[in-house]
Structure formats: C-alpha cells, structure tokens
Amino acid sequence: MSVEPFEIFLVCAPGLEPMLAEEARSLGFPVSGILPGGVTFNGLWPDVWRANLALRGATRVLARIGDFRAFHLAQLDKRARKFDWGAVLRPDVPVSVEATCIKSKIYHDRAAAQRIETALREEAGITIAKDAPLKVMARIEDNLVTISVDTSGDLLHKRGHKAAVGKAPMRETLAALFLRRCGYTGGETVVDPMCGSGTFVIEAAEMALGLLPGRSRRFAFEQLSTFDPDAVAALREQAPTQTSLRFYGSDRDAGAVKNATANADRAGVSDVLQITQAPISDLARPEGAPGLVIINPPYGGRIGNRKMLFSLYGTVGEVLTERFRGWRVGIITDDGGLAKATGLPFLPMERAIDHGGLKVKLYRTDPLP
Template sequence: MTTHFDIFLAAPPGLEDVLADEAREAGFANPQAVSGGVTTSGDWPDVWRANLELRGAGRVLARIGSFRAFHLAQLDKRSRKFDWAAFLRPDVPVRVEVTCKESKIYHDRAARQRVETAIRETLGAPIESDAPVRILVRIEDDLVTISLDTSGEPLHRRGHKEAIGKAPMRETLASLFLRQCGYDGTETVVDPMCGSGTFLLEAAERAAGLLPGRSRSFAFEMLANYDADAWQNMRSAIPAGAEGPPRFFGSDRDDGAIRSSTANAKRAGVDALCEFRRAAVSDVMRPAGKTGLVMVNPPYGARIGNRKLLFALYGSFGQVMKDRFSGWRVGMITSDAGLAKSTGLPFKSGPPVSFGGLKVKLYQTGSL
C-alpha cells in the first residue's frame, strides 16, 4: 500500500488544465495536464480518493507496470512473468484492451490474445468481453504500459440523475465548466434553461461538501489489493444531505424538465438548496441577495431545435441578463459562435470541447 505509481485522470480534451487545477486543489501530487487528462502519482488510497472526490475526472487509471517487448513472443513471455496476482483476483473476470502505436508489435488483436492467455494461464482469472475489471495495455515505441481502470462505470454516473432530458450534459463536464467560470462553491447559481438540473446539482453538491462518488461503487473494489476497512474509513466522513435556504435556482419552459430536475435534486440530497420552477427565459428574475453566476446550456440547433428560431431565444436571454442581472457573471455552452454573438453579451470563448459528437465552447463574461 506504500508503493507509488503513476495515476492518470481522464478529462475531455480542452479541459485538462481545469482538471489539473481541481486535482492540485484537492492535494494530489504535482498534477500535470497532458493530452486527454492529467497525470499525478500516489498509492492505492490516492486512487480511491480520486474516484470519490474529483468532480471533473471521467476515469481514474492506475499505471501498474511496464516492460519492453519487440515481438509477440517477448510480449507473451513478459506478460507471464508480470505479477498479476498483486492486483487481480482469480475469481473476478477481466477484459483486456490493447492499443499499438509506432511499435514493432503492431497487431493489437494478436497482442491482446497474448496478454489474455498469460492472465488466464498464470492467474486463472476468466476473460470476458463485458467483465467488470478492465486492463488497458498500450504499446508505444516498443514500451508496454499496463494500466487498470479503477473506476468501472464512467465517473459522470454519480447515481443520482435518473431522470434526464434531451442531450443531457455529463456531470463531470458540467463541473469543469463551472470551475472554469470561477465557481468555488460559495455563490448563488441560476440556470434559466436547466433541463435535468445538471449544473445546479453539481454546484449545490460542491457547496454542501457532498462528494461525487458517495453513492456508487467502483471497479477497484474488485481488485486483489482492495482494503474494505480503509475504504469505509475514507467514506465515513461524507455528509448525507444539505440544508437550505435555496441558493441554486433553475427554470425551464418544459414541465417534464422541472419534474426531472426536482427528482434528481432530491436523490442527490440537495433539494433543500435548490428551487425549480416552470418559466420561459424572458420571465426569469434575479434572486434576492448577492450577485453570482448564471450558467446555461441552451439548444444549439445542431441536434435540438431549429437554428434560425434559436436566435430569438439567445437574444431574449442576453436581454434578460443585461436588464436584470447587473453585476452577475454569465457562462454559456454552445457549439455556435453566431448564436453566442446574438446574445449581445461581452463573451470570451474557451477552447473547443467534445460533447455529444459536437465541438462546444464555454462562453463567459466578467461581471455585467
């Protein structure tokens, strides 16, 4: 439990620096943004904590070993010498995924078969295509790197948002966008097109100190080195819910969206902090109290809505912000720069981020 190794935190391309900031704030060792995620180092409790605490990570991979292999016979021999029993249980099925890049071993399917056979014959663990434990083998420049996916189900599946609408935003992505807008858990947040409530749930959970992984299980619980008592001790301090008054306000013109967001907030234990009501964008009013953040993910016209008709929606949103939300900051996600411009708000755009097959950007303002 004291051996340190590399840990990889997966992030949407374009938001690696934001996740690195979160990991740094959470006390992980020297997090560095790289393509597709963040690298850090630690031991198994750090892996557990990353799964439990980091709101923006999509997966947590533990890099458990590496060796050189220049041909399949060498891969077979060194895979058989690898200490699989230190990590895997013989009674838990595993699946192996291999990628090859710029190496003498270029046939990923053949390489996967060698590794699978080594695990099955040396450890006895069954190989299944839908196994709960996933082994990732990357062969690049003849270096074989072995990682374990310690998360299992993607980390955006918190276990609370059962009711969703069209094109829902992933919780991990919403959390990173909130952080990119400077949200630190202390402000009021308003979402006038709240859908299933993702932005508000993420903001409210962070404000209440509710950890994102508190309600779910993880693949690392099925590994040989899993310490159930240590894990329960780590989880024991997690609060179960939050108390009001509300300071996270959502509205939507769709009754179904309001029912969904209300139910999701109750499952997440933040219903006392959140208030949802049916309203058109033009009817949204500024909450009483201090200024805060307006965060919105409107239709883009690419998958939902007619783009030509959306200019009026974006224009109305921008006018409401200028008329009623003086002093507030605005963050908006869209794939369409023309629609963003039609708000008339002084937006600055961030890098493109993949979302649902599209490239979206965060457009944000300073205080209006």
Template sequence: MTETRPFEIFLATIPGLETVLCDEVRLKGFKRPVAVPGGVTILGGWPEVWRANLWIRGASRVLARIDSFRVTHLAQLDQRARQVPWAKILRPDVPFRVEADCTTSRIYHEGAAVERITRAIHETLGAAEAKEGGVLVRARIERDICTISVDTSGVLLHRRGHKAAVNRAPIRETMASLFLRQCGYTGNEPVVDPMCGSGTFLLEAAEIAARLNPGRSRHFAFEELATFDPDAWAQMRAVKSERTPSVRFYGSDRDAGAIAMSRTNLEQAGVADYVTLQQATISELQPPEGPPGLVIANPPYGTRIGDKKALIPLYRAFGQTLTTRFSGWRVGIVTTETALAHATGLPFLPTTAPVPHGGLRVTLYHTAPLL
C-alpha cells in the first residue's frame, strides 16, 4: 500500500443521529471528527478507512472522498473526471458503477453526469462497468462543486454477518447501537430487553461489553481497491481487544419464535454465553439480581404492526411493571407514537427529533434512573 496524504473520510449515519455517531468516533480514537448533515467527517488515510469500517458501530457506510473540483457543464465534467487518479484507487480487473446526486448546480441531469464519469473511468483505467454490484463511485455535485467518493463498505454496515434470522420490523444494528449510546450505555451494566424480537439490542449491548469489533465477520468493498494491502489488513484484524463482560444481558418475548431467533443470532455472533433468554409476557418481567442497568425495548408501534389503540394496554402495563419493580433502572423505548410512549406513565427526559426507520419516523424516549 502506497502512502497518501490525509483525505476526508465521510461516515454516513441515520439523519438526526450525527452527534451521537460523532461521540462514538471520537471515543474510538479518530482525530478531529466533525458532525455534518448525514454523518461525520474525519481526516486520515486508507488505514483509517479500514479501521472505521471494522470498529464503528453507528455508521451505515464509509466513503473515501478522493477528489473535489468545480464544474459548470458536462464537457468540463468529462475532462475533469479524466484527471482523477483512478489507477491509484480502482483496479482495472474489478468492475465499478457510478451514482450521482446533483443539487442547486448547473449540471442537474444525474444520468448525464453518471454517463460522463463512467466513460472517463472506463477509458482511462480499462475497468468494466457493472450494472449491479462492483465498486461504487459516488459523485455529489452541489453548488457546482463535484465531490468524488468511493464507497469503501459495500453492503451497508448494519449487516454485521451475525443475524441468521429476523422478525417483522427489525431495528437495524447501527440504529440500535446509537440508541444504546444515547441512553448512556457503555458496556458496564446489565441490559434487559423484554420485547427482544430477533435480539438486536441484546446483540449490540453484549458485543459492546465484550469489545468485539462489529465488522469482524464480513467482507468490505475496500478489499477490492488498488489501495488494499492484505498483510496490513490481516495484521489490523488480528489485534484482539475482546474481554469477558462483567455483567449479563437478559431478553424475553412472549413469542417462542422470537426467542428462538434471538438465540440463533446470539450464537452466531459468539455472545450467547452472556445472555439469558426466556419466553415471558410483560407482566411477568422481573429485574435480574445484581446492580440496576438499562431496560430498552422496540415495542410494536401500531403504524405497521397491530392497531395503535389496541397497543395502549401493552404500553401501560410495561410502564407499570417498570415503575413498580425496576427502581434505579433507566429505560429506553423506541416508538413512532408519542401517545403510546406517554401511556407508559414513565418520566421521560426531553427527546430529540424523530429519525427515519423503514419508511417511518421513530423517537427514542428515555429516562433517568427510576425512583
């Protein structure tokens, strides 16, 4: 791998959760992270790109911004795109594809921009265009400034490679990790999920506590780039930070199928030994022995699963159970409906703006330790 000057690296995330991701990036030791709309920027080289893909839980993808220039018409874009040092980044034997996004610019036709950049890469490098898959080159033309990036992740980063089974309306691992962080979770306290579904909150909480890298089991697009050094990557992946958690994690669900799914996924991730699962209803929920921690749940919303009014008794019972039995515990609930959250009767802290999730907008409602 040849040394390059530091360049901008963009870690994309769920809009509305940029500052939460920025906190994670800073704590993981990346220099000068800045929260920007849609994600976080850092400066670094290719090792930082690899490390971000391997380490960061809340990012959905990592883009290496390789060039930026002013363009006002397509002929200029065609000429300037040929000056990008494609041979230093892409491989001629690996197919590529281009996506473009044009906003408030004199170049407004995204298809025409894609065509010019695709032709420039093919004619200067010799690589073939891929209709699907391949290395993704992204062009953003905003206010006549074209920024060229390479998607170094490939498949979105919430696909850790550990979930063999999912339930209806699953929460993504990236979102779950950021909501855990928003609730103040750092890996040193027990976590209870009484509506665990396919086990996403339990997976993320146990992996954080065990210091397991989220990207440890998967392939990344940067492994297909000319900048990739297999030996250096193998060395990076071989560094072990794993530890045995000092606390346990507890999941329950009234559906036996959900418990089976959670168990399968936890086993595949290698954290099943740290988690206790049981089939149980909300009214049967009891705090585990030991110190208090965090109760977090992604209950049915009514928007997609079930009827909203029919869910009020579930939320009310949930709140009553927590209020009477979980003194000292913090609570986090993810839902689309303010009325359902308030049906719990729990003393929620001020919320942040709703964030997009599967075509809906959800809010994390969370509390200080219950009295």
C-alpha cells in the first residue's frame, strides 16, 4: 500500500462545494481545494475508505493514483504501459475505462481510452468490461494525463436503506448538504411536513445518532489491491451516539407515509423518528427548543399544476409563520414565484442546483420572528 499521500477528489453537485468542504473539514479531512464539482485533499487509502463511509454529501470519492505527460497517442500508449497499475488494481477484477480530453493535443476521448485499455490488458493482465463496477478514469488536460480510480462504485446517495420511494425523491447526498446549508449539524429537532420517502428526517436522525451513511453498503475500493478488510471493518464499527432529540415527518399521502416508515426502519432510526399521515394545515409545533423545518414540496416543473400550487405554498407560509416562531425554514423548489407565495422572509438567493434535470434552489430563513 502506498505510504505517500495522493490527491483525493470528493465529487458533489455543482453549487454545493462549500458545504461539502465544510463537512469534510468537520470530519478531519485536510481540504486543500474547492473546485467546480468537488473538493480535494491529500491523504492515504484509509482516508479513501473513511471518506466513502462517513461523508454524507459526496456523490463519489476518486483516488488520483498518478499522472504523466502525453502529447500524442503513441506517447500515451507507451507511458500507460509503464504505469504501475498493479499497485492499485488486481488482475482478477475487471475494469472499465473512461477518458476525457480538455485543451490537449490528444483530443479524441475514445481513442485515448482505447490506448489505456490496451495497456491494462496487455501489460497488467486486467480484463476490460464496459459494465465493470470498478472504473479507471483518465483526465487529459493541457497534455497532462491524470489517472484516477472511482473508489465508490454505486453513487454514494445509495445508502442501502431507502428501498421504497415515491415521486421525485430527494437524493440523500443533496438532502445532507441542504441540511448543512440550513445550519443543521445534528443537534436540533428537524420537521418535514411533506416528507415523501423520508429522506430529510432520516438523514437528520442519522446525523444526530452518529450513524455512518455508508454502514450498510459495499464499495468499489473493496476490489482494489490496497483494500484492508480488517481496517475497514474497524471503521464500520463506529458506535452510535445517544440523543434525546426527536424528528418528525408527515405527508398527506398514505403511500408516502408507508414508504417513509419502512425506510426509517431499515435505517435503524425509528426510535427517534415519528412519521404520520397529515396535511400541512394540521402541522403542529413539537415541544422543546426551536429547530429546523425543511420541505421539498411539489413544484410545477415536476409534480402538480403550478397554478394550484400557489395555494399550497401560501398555506405553508401561514402555518409556519403562525406556529413555528423561532424556527428556521428551508424550502427547495425550482420556482421563485411559488417560494414568494409563502410570504416567508427568505435570505439572499442561493445558487441553483441540478436535481433530476431541474434547477432547484434552497430558500432559507433565519429564525422566524
């Protein structure tokens, strides 16, 4: 295993990089750069394992395992053949190869990928398969070839708990970073009165309980020659913490309530999470200190008729203004007009984030007066 630090790239949705950097720093990762689409730091393989297991906002963890210069395909072929693939890859594990060329004399992505595939096959004895779960990625920018391995495999929002989903589900990674952007770090009550499959309240409860987001799934790094199963097993054994907090999700749809309840059971947070069937008009403020209300309501671009949604958003604003004084609010929508219909005192505009092909924004408040 390499004892020299290498660059690790944490991928996230563009626009949420500062939130991911904040989360990474809170977990002790020495963030060195915030780039479009992600965050970098230098570390070792145990850092790769822990990043996959513990980060809530990253969608992938890429390990940048080496680089070299190449100005034409013949040079790429030669240097790819000399690359020490065996230091990271195993000959018995198939891989796929993806290449991206940016401002380089080598400009044909597929031709570049083919040269690397040939080197892997002929020099390292590694099988190439398009559907292989382990991916080698080559980025050729300004004639510098940077070789990375996707150590995650399936996208990291796939925690392994949310088997039941309804319409337009929020990805766990997005939910985690939206929660963080609203100031939530695990120490207060969270309410979601349109909880759908329960993503926000389940994420919030897991954070309060100190549960690792990747505790129930497998990762691509387990197929690398650098994998230490005993060390990773020890990382997985992080003991949950205790909390006196409670979390509340509700939805008017019985199917959503059923899904959210099942997902909470699988995630192991049912003891601190209450899911009920109720319309937004019946929402009651929980006892105790103020916390956060976060909602991913229907928006006309995806679910429902836009004209009819103005009444719904108006009701949201009225209920929260009347019953949730002192609480902060976060609302995710792609429609500024609908957000304005709540009448809530939103803070300055957030950058739009891609969510399932739509550009959504987080509208958030300070504690309501």
